[in-house]
Amino acid sequence: MLASRVVVANPSVDTMSTASENSAQIYLVKSSISVMEGLECVNHLNNILSTDITSLDKGMRMDGLICDSNGRVTDIVNCYHMGQSILIVGIDSNTDSTRELLTKGIPWNQNLSLLDGNGVLEHLRIIGRHPSSLVESLYPELSELSEHKYSEFENVVFSKFMHNEHEIIDLIVRSDNTDFYGRLERHDYKISKLEDWEFARITVGYPGSNEANTKFLPHDIGMINLISLNKGCYPGQEIHARLDSRSKPKKRMVVLATGDALEIGKHSLSDGNSVNVTSKALRDGLHLSMGICSVDVSNDATLVNCNGYSKLTLI
């Protein structure tokens, strides 16, 4: 079968970039939510995370990776300093491994405890065109959000971050917050289903459980901005430092828009490379897949053995 190029019959379903420009939507994200309490929790977390969070203070949010000793990503976490504790939001499928790491390494003479927020707290994410406008319409009283800081208003935690030049807004809300859910209803906002979140995260190239699962380096999944080579030792730091100083990353993340669903696994590309498809999702007839391939991949590469159209976007 010949490699085929994307045929843009309807520009609205052209590529993932178009999909990300759709109106902002609120997605329910299945996340692992934990709370660490204790005076030394920032230092303890700093020993584990790939980023330097020693300056994390009340009202701030910082993100980081948890990696294994081989430098592979095992979780992506958002840390909110709540004053007496740190709210830690990670990928749901990594809950057990991350919590084991967090609790096992607590020094015997430090009074740190880890609490389970799953089910009680919910993680919502707003992605699409002008997500801030959605928040403004919902909470006109809320002041403008800025990166690395969060706002807490009526028991909802709001924070903003950028990923691949997409503005994303995170909300952490208690599942019993009737005022919040009442506001959504009054403004006629619906929370999208988990399957839709999968599509949305692929759209903006945000890794999920199939990418942060001990198989890939931060470089492979577009999370190099979450490693800090100046902070000193953290799990995986040796590997990351060696990649930085002695060699070049070999893989990168891509997003594929295709007419047909792709199987998870390896697929050949027209430029002689191959792509390892790790995640896939379907919405409005558009199949999107996330994959990892060689950094040498051509922007024009298309899938070989693909029945419909295919369009590859480098992340």
Add this chain to the structure above:
Amino acid sequence: MGILGGEGFSLPVVSKVDVVDVSIELTETAKAALSASMSGEEDTHVLLISAQSGGCSGFMYDMAIVEEPDNSGFQKIQFEGIRIFIHDKDSTMLNGIRVDYKDSLMGGGFQIENPNASKSCGCGQSFS
């Protein structure tokens, strides 16, 4: 009140780590080096071996001669007058370790071989 506050609001504690009965090995050179380091304070001081998050492999060893800690969570192992304390929370990570001492100017000192470690850092202080 805040998202984590309010009357009657509390989150469950994530279950504690497993605890096992610890046994460790101390080489003759390590015993001699420890006795020399304790210099007659064996009655009041103990060797405390612990593990905590850190290092490039995930966890780091810590060894210290300290006054006997006032904490009920320790397992106590005796080697000819030398008392070694390992906290329950570290028991699964440190069970079966062999503590050695190498008298060398380069890379000398106390060294820990850990059968539970799948990987160790080059410096020997960090393991996973």
